[in-house]
Amino acid sequence: MYTAGIDMGARSVKVVFLEELKVEGAPQLKWGVKKTHIMFPEDLDMDVAAEKAYTEALQLAGLAREAVGRVVATGAGRKQVKFAQDNVTEVSAGARGAVFMHPSARTVIDVGAEEGRGIKAAPDGKVVDFAGNEKCAAGAGAFAESMSRALQLSLKDFGEASLRSEKTIPMNAQCTVFAESEVVSLIHANTPKEDIAKAVLDAVASRVCAMARRVGIEEDVVLIGGMVHNPGFVRSLQGALGVDRVLLPDLPEYVGALGAALIAAEIH
Amino acid sequence: MIANYGYKDGSGEYYISIDTDKCLQCPVEQACTRACPKNMFEIITDDYDDQVAAIKQAHRRTLAYDCTACKPAGGYASLPCASACTAGAIKHSW
Known part of the structure; x- marks a missing residue:
């Protein structure tokens, strides 16, 4: 089963797929394929940008649209992602993704294009304070x-x-x-x-x-x-x-999308 | 979760902090939404599917001005929002 996280940021769209690995007694999540799509001026319509980024990411991952069980959107434009089943704030997605990548992290500092924020996270990646x-x-x-x-x-x-x-x-x-x-x-x-x-x-x-x-x-x-x-x-x-x-995580701009994909997997 | 809504600028630090864990045990349902003269509070479903109080987006950038009337200079002895919240979930940073 695959889930997807799509981060509609102020400057770019990030997509992450997660594949659930069936490990007996201990289901684990594996990193999927990552794809970014910068919003060029002609793509300023966020609906178009989200669809284009998602379609390109699916093609790159070699996945059919039906293979993805759940899509969760995050980021400033998360409500513009019409094909997402759910959306979460960039605070929750950032904390979830950061703690997944660095389990020892308790303070997450997120500095994107348009906003910076400080987040205190619990060991399970949930937000304690932001x-x-x-x-x-x-x-x-x-x-x-x-x-x-x-x-x-x-x-x-x-x-x-x-x-x-x-x-x-x-x-x-x-x-x-x-x-x-x-x-x-x-x-x-x-x-x-x-x-x-x-x-x-x-x-x-x-x-x-x-x-x-x-x-x-x-x-x-x-x-x-x-x-x-x-x-x-x-x-x-x-x-x-x-x-x-x-x-400093690898691929830091994808952490929010990763968090959204993880939350999608938990909801699914 | 403690959610801090607001900003810091040259004139000071203006944050309203809402302890959403206390919101969940709210004995007086949504009293904050009725107490605020500026109608700044709303009840949202957060990312953990809990019904909690939040500051409306439109007011988050103007707290220094929006809250002025409720500060002591406006004739209030205590903040209406914080007083209405008997669970003690609401705090102002200034």
């Missing part, structure tokens, strides 16, 4: 992306540049718009790009850390979401949290 910033994009990936554009760096170079800096430049602005103006001021002051990159990522980490502190930081801490790919942010977050290590 906090997000409902208001501001400054604690999310889109903020870092916007600032990298201001510095005329690719996202990859932006993250790597920040690793070359050891300077701490505080950014006071709480808002993306004002922060961009601060970045422009730093550029005009001939501040090296790597120092500005570190200042931006420190600011994002500080906002995310404030959310994590609301729920209480308990080790191990695992970071999920697209910002895992930014090594500068990972370093800044580790410093802000004051922990020895931050666990």
